[in-house]
Amino acid sequence: MRIGVPLETHLGETRVAATPETVKKLVSSGHSVVVEAGAGIKASLPDAAYEAAGAMMGTATQAFGAEIVLKVLPPSADELNSLARGTVVIGMLNPFDNDGLARLAERGVTGFALEAAPRTSRAQSLDVLSSQANIAGYKAILLATHYYPRFMPMLMTAAGTVKAARVLVLGAGVAGLQAIATAKRLGAVIEASDVRPAVKEQIESLGAKFIDVPYETDEERECAQGVGGYARPMPASWMQRQAQAVHERAKQADIVITTALIPGRKAPTLLSAETVAQMKPGAVVVDLAAAQGGNCPLTVADQAVTAHGVTIVGPTNLAAQVPADASALYARNVLDFLKLVLTKEGTLELNLEDDIVAACLMCRDGQLLRKQP
Known part of the structure; x- marks a missing residue:
């Protein structure tokens, strides 16, 4: 198969969908790979490294003209026009973007959205949400330290103790777990909250204190179990009790990292404007849900704003700030997905009996197969 790897053109996007490591494996399996010149530069992957791995360097037209096109983000309008009918596009196509997926279907493209893979042990190696969220949690702490006007660890100096x-x-x-682990490495004192009781042990194993909000009804307990690894919206009664617990802890916190997302829905509010107003001067909030409306109503996407002396940062693509490792992990995710749709003979075979392939397939033969309400 001819596989194309174009340069990502979305503003601020620095990742690339294939690395020399994964290109070498594809070429050794008998595929031909064309990489757009400069596609990996922002991820510290020069063209020479791709050539050494067996790729052919080409133009955007050549990359999009391949039978299979590997992407990080969905094709732009111009890129979509470069895709021929029947082209297979694999990437983070956003399974909740009905309009974008409809445009892919109208173009006659076969589109696979990797974010739609089931959260099962078999799909872990191609779980792009986890690989990129892991990076985001790490970077969130480092971003917080940039705005925080004090040290993270306790320091005993000749001038006194910090x-x-x-x-x-x-x-x-x-x-969230990666944020906890990174903050622990930097010497912070950490507390963490989640609606799912199963994560209490994970939180405590990383050295953080779990903020326990007891469940008072069976409904609260069932919602907390979650579905497919995600939390479900909790009843209002529990949310009120959690909000009060968070409010009290946030007033004492120096740094707050919010990470709560519900697929396809606006992010839940975890940190109210009233709570921010009572936080310490110089405190920092990093809201990882900014792209879905934010866990704090004061968050502004891709900006750092100050309210009541608190800095609130709303990054929407933190993984792109660690492009070398983000690309390496993402490219391995893509490679593992390709193993499900490419035969040993090097041909494309879509086995819709495979739960991962079926879940990720968004459109085919001009038809939109997955439409969210």
């Missing part, structure tokens, strides 16, 4: 920063992490998914 207290360790108090970090509050809201949401203990992949990003």
